[in-house]
Amino acid sequence: MSQPREQVIVITGARKGIGRFLAEHYLGNGHHVAGCSRKDSDLSHDRYTHYCLDVADETAAQQMFSDIAEKQGRLDVLVNNAGIASMNHVLLTSTSKAKEIMETNFIGTFVMCREAARLMKKNRFGRIVNLASVATPLKLEGEAVYAASKAAVISFTQVVAKELAAFGITVNAVGPTPIETDLIKSVPKEKLDQLIGLQAIKRTGTFSDVANVVDFLIRPESEFITGQVIFLGGV
Amino acid sequence: MADRERILQAVYRAVDELNKQLPKGVAVNKSPDAVLYGKTGKLESIDVVTLIMEVEDQIKAEFGTSITIADDRAMSRENSPFLTVGSLSDYVAELLN
Numbered sequence: 163m164s165q166p167r168e169q170v171i172v173i174t175g176a177r178k179g180i181g182r183f184l185a186e187h188y189l190g191n192g193h194h195v196a197g198c199s200r201k202d203s204d205l206s207h208d209r210y211t212h213y214c215l216d217v218a219d220e221t222a223a224q225q226m227f228s229d230i231a232e233k234q235g236r237l238d239v240l241v242n243n244a245g246i247a248s249m250n251h252v253l254l255t256s257t258s259k260a261k262e263i264m265e266t267n268f269i270g271t272f273v274m275c276r277e278a279a280r281l282m283k284k285n286r287f288g289r290i291v292n293l294a295s296v297a298t299p300l301k302l303e304g305e306a307v308y309a310a311s312k313a314a315v316i317s318f319t320q321v322v323a324k325e326l327a328a329f330g331i332t333v334n335a336v337g338p339t340p341i342e343t344d345l346i347k348s349v350p351k352e353k354l355d356q357l358i359g360l361q362a363i364k365r366t367g368t369f370s371d372v373a374n375v376v377d378f379l380i381r382p383e384s385e386f387i388t389g390q391v392i393f394l395g396g397v
Numbered sequence: 398m399a400d401r402e403r404i405l406q407a408v409y410r411a412v413d414e415l416n417k418q419l420p421k422g423v424a425v426n427k428s429p430d431a432v433l434y435g436k437t438g439k440l441e442s443i444d445v446v447t448l449i450m451e452v453e454d455q456i457k458a459e460f461g462t463s464i465t466i467a468d469d470r471a472m473s474r475e476n477s478p479f480l481t482v483g484s485l486s487d488y489v490a491e492l493l494n
Contacts, residue, residue: 224463280454283447283450328443
């Protein structure tokens with residue numbers, strides 16, 4: 163199915179970091195962007211709408227997608243970027259923190275995928291990109307719960323890709339290396355250097371590195387690519 | 398209109414939506430006896446997924462209530478609620494009540 167040049171794109175966790183960059187990137191390319199985050203955003207643009215919600219709150223998510231359906235009539239792309247991390251030794255990690263990480267990173271991705279796909283299905287076209295992490299394949303010590311939550315996102319991506327293929331919806335994931343964002347601000351420098359040392363290409367990632375992969379995965383021409391996980395930096 | 402009739406009409410609207418997406422020559426009749434799934438059913442499992450989703454949407458539009466049709470309760474029944482349009486409507490009525 164041919165798609166209009168202006169796509170309708172939902173980006174979770176759009177207030178700052180990678181999500182904010184992607185929102186501005188796609189607005190700059192002429193698309194309509196709906197972003198969400200728990201707190202309000204100062205991003206102002208005539209093609210941008212912000213929704214204050216928790217990605218794991220299914221009622222709030224349903225309201226957001228109903229509103230998008232009403233205003234835009236369709237949804238082309240979902241980027242599940244919202245995520246939280248907490249570096250800690252497993253012996254010192256509380257159950258409540260573990261649940262919080264799983265709620266946002268996995269349940270949030272699940273809820274958003276399900277609701278987005280219900281809308282995308284009507285047009286028999288959709289592109290979903292989930293944010294994974296190199297923490298999973300690198301099996302990073304101190305990030306057991308975070309890595310496990312992203313492992314769940316990877317498995318989910320690969321299975322859901324099969325379940326949604328019949329509806330013209332592709333589901334892929336991009337796994338960034340460390341990027342200078344709030345997510346890693348509490349990680350000690352020597353730990354980061356050690357981590358970057360495990361990559362084939364030894365530098366921190368940039369927002370543009372992530373946008374480049376997302377651009378590729380959401381192109382209408384990428385209709386034959388689904389269930390894939392692309393890790394950055396040669397991990 | 399009684400709730401029962403409103404439910405049936407909502408299921409019929411879902412059937413209309415499903416039929417638009419089915420291959421030529423395959424369609425579900427708008428009748429309580431119409432077979433959906435099982436040995437004599439014409440639908441693929443993915444079509445049943447579509448129908449259930451459409452029914453959930455139509456019920457929400459008609460009654461303002463979100464229901465989840467395909468839960469453990471539905472799956473573990475001796476007589477599947479997904480066999481006919483009528484059994485599906487009955488099950489939706491149960492959920493709404």
